[in-house]
Amino acid sequence: MADETSLNPEQGAAVEQTSGPLLVLAGAGSGKTRVLTQRIAHLIDHADVAPWNILAVTFTNKAAGEMRERIEYLVGDEAAGRLWIGTFHSVCARLLRYESKAFGLHSDFTIYDTDDCRALLRRLLVALDLSEQDFPIRQVHGEISRAKNAMIDVPTFAGRAAHNPHKRRIADIYDAYEKGLRANNAFDFDDLIVEPVRLLQRFPEVLEKCRRRWKHILVDEYQDTNRPQYLLTKLLAAEHRNLCVVGDDDQSIYQFRGADIRNILDFEKDYPEAVVVRLEQNYRSTGRILAAANAVIDNNVDRKGKNLWTALGEGDLLQVAECGDDRGEARHVVAQIRQLCSQHDYTLADAAILYRTNAQSRVLEEELRRHKMPYIIVGGTRFYERKEIKDVLAYLRLLVNPADDVGLLRVINAPKRGIGDTTVEKIALFARQTHTDLLQAALHAGEVPGLAARAVKAVATFGELMTGLAQQIHEGGLSLPELAQEVLDRSGYLEALRELDIPEADSRIDNLGELVNSMSEFSGRYEGEGIGLSQFLEDVALMSSEDEAMAGAAGGTLTMMTLHSAKGLEYPIVAICGMEEEIFPTQRAIEESRSQPRAIEEERRLCYVGITRARRHLLMSYARWRYLFGQGREMLPSRFLEELPKELVENVQVQAELAWGSPAGADRGVRRQAGGRQGANRQGTGRQGGGQSSPAKQIPKPKAPTGVHYVADEDSGLQMQFPGAGDGTGGDDLLGVGRWVQHPAWGRGQIVAREGDGDKTKLSIRFGATTKRVVAAYAQLQPI
Secondary structure, three states: OOOOOOOOHHHHHHHHOOOOOEEEEEOOOOOHHHHHHHHHHHHHHHOOOOHHHEEEEEOOHHHHHHHHHHHHHHHOHHHHHOOEEEEHHHHHHHHHHHOHHHHOOOOOOEEEOHHHHHHHHHHHHHHOOOOOOOOOHHHHHHHHHHHHHOOOOHHHHHHHOOOOHHHHHHHHHHHHHHHHHHHOOEEEOOHHHHHHHHHHHHOHHHHHHHHHHOOEEEEOOHHHOOHHHHHHHHHHHOOOOOEEEEEOHHHOOOHHHOOOOHHHHOHHHHOOOOEEEEEOEOOOOOHHHHHHHHHHHOOOOOOOOOOOEOOOOOOOOEEEEEEOOHHHHHHHHHHHHHHHHHHHOOOHHHEEEEEOOHHHHHHHHHHHHHOOOOEEEOOOOOHHHOHHHHHHHHHHHHHHOOOOHHHHHHHOOOOOOOOOHHHHHHHHHHHHHHOOOHHHHHHOHHHOOOOOHHHHHHHHHHHHHHHHHHHHHHHOOOOHHHHHHHHHHHHOHHHHHHHHOOHHHHHHHHHHHHHHHHHHHHHHHOOOOOOOHHHHHHHHHHHHHHHHHHHOOOOOOEEEEEOHHHOOOOEEEEEEOOOEOEEOOEHHHHHHHOOOHHHHHHHHHHHHHHHOOEEEEEEEEEEOEEEEOOEEEEOOEOHHHHOOOHHHEEEEEEOOOOOOOOOOOOOOEEEEEEOOOOOOOOOOOOOEHHHOOOOHHHOOOOOOOOOOEEEOOOOOOOEEEOOOOOOOOOOHHHOOOOOEEEEOOOEEEEEEEEEOOHHHOEEEEEEOOEEEEEEOOOOOOEEO
16 A cells, blocks of 8 residues: 655645646656656555556666566555556567567567667678778668657658768668568567557557557656657557656756657647646755756756755755866865765765766776776776777787787777678688788788788788888887877778767767877876886786776775766765866857757756766866867866856865876865855965875976966965966957957967956857857967
């Protein structure tokens, strides 16, 4: 029997509304799972609804399992066992098996995962005599998946591709792919939702059967539904209209997967008689954290509107740290987490570090290793274990050790060069017969028996690539980061990723940039000591053994993940790193927002999700200087930081005296100020961060980027100063809208917008097709 006495009034209203359409707008931490399970129990216990007439769907197996477990406790195993509870995919798979004859398939059809689908596509490319170089498998698979999720079938896709030769070929692949799936008695994951919709649309008798079976439908995380999922629920509920959807429009963050926020925003248009209940009491976070989340998300236009509140008290101020560079940010964040764990008797398992992209994890991982703090990466892979990183490291290993056949086998066709398994087998056989390594065999590809002319050319070109790179090392003059850049450019690896033009490729490119950064830092650490590529590769290899040792450490394991992966989780301590323009929000989102003003809103929702993961302590940080492919660039604080009410924030300024080329273990000075906006030259207490005590004056002066100078600072001995920042002028008369300027990294550009005064002047400058936003005092601009 369900106990509804402990529900708050809004939760109770949602539970007791048993007929007609219901929209439950469930804020973060507001107890939505409890409401869903109590509502199902109420339908069974008080509304005389048979368990088998209830369909409850969600998005993850974990959520479905938790829901079923709670319902078993409320109504008993027998009743719970007769409910239809599961993910969209599992429920639809059951439906398809029941109705498989309508598709001419056996009920024991196979469900292809991503690897299966790509293997099928690879075979189809061969059959269609198409090159994987021209039609990368990931890209083609992604395009087919997006078409399916938009309910675009093969004829429609082909019609839209009529005037685009490349798209026409993809339409041919799509057609062959669909036929291949059916010939193999298989569905892919997209089919599991799309095909039930088509089934219900084409066969009224099946639709009627489903409507009789499921008289009450509940959908969790409705803000994450895509078009097929929306159509499915609409078809099933059209007659009885007993549809309860639970979700939070402010947490709609999966547009890149096909989620459509309009589904939840337009619910009342689809169901004008719908009852709307807002769950605004939060049971997770303190008052200041929720006030910050409310303030940020209130800047969005596309939302229903909620105002989270809590009875848990105000709690601590949010900490916003301005750091000299990304390494300084990593040191500060790790030090703060250690300090909070010590002060409040937390373990590392109580803390999480969140970031916008996986590439940001590298400097954080290295800092955690330095302190022997165990960590896991949720929904991702440790930096040096990521595919693109291992690929480039294999290239580098091969340059040090030409006999490294394992490394060669990894990269001989990465990126795609038209070198297939059969070709590799013939080269390997030739190498064994001639008692040489694979690289030497590749250099003599013309002598390999049975090798086609095209394969000979491809293999020989690879061999010449490696020989040329090795010659560059022998001649000297290349630094480690320059060598990595040469490998990326001359191998075509970087260009192949750029041609994909998808978010996943962007993330992999960012990771490669971080690899170049790591080599740059390694070089700086051992400059003048004759330490080179071999030592760098050895350093990386030893990290894995350190990881194994850390795995058994006491005190729990710290969690690291992207903000997307953090949805649905919570921690007493949360740190959000990289709060900078073009990082968070991303450059892609900023550029899209110029033509679609609301494109930035999903990034803001992601920020809201990150903030509401914190239960007691929230740390946010940004770097004034960040590195990409070994090159430094100045950064602007994220607009989301500017949206935080100043009375909620304690600003911490991490001195930049160690920002470039400094020893990994050195201290940083920290200055604090409660309230106020993020910016330069705040006065503070001069306290040292992270509980460390080495005085700043003992720290060696670091190398700085061109145009950055160091001046005496009464708190810590040294302070970073940029040209034009001292008096706030910076040549204001030459930096008006319409003026042309030269930037050291981006070249010639025209100022298109300006805001602020003195050393806070911000400029928007158009460089070709791209517009950048900079702080005038920091930007090293030369008027033209």
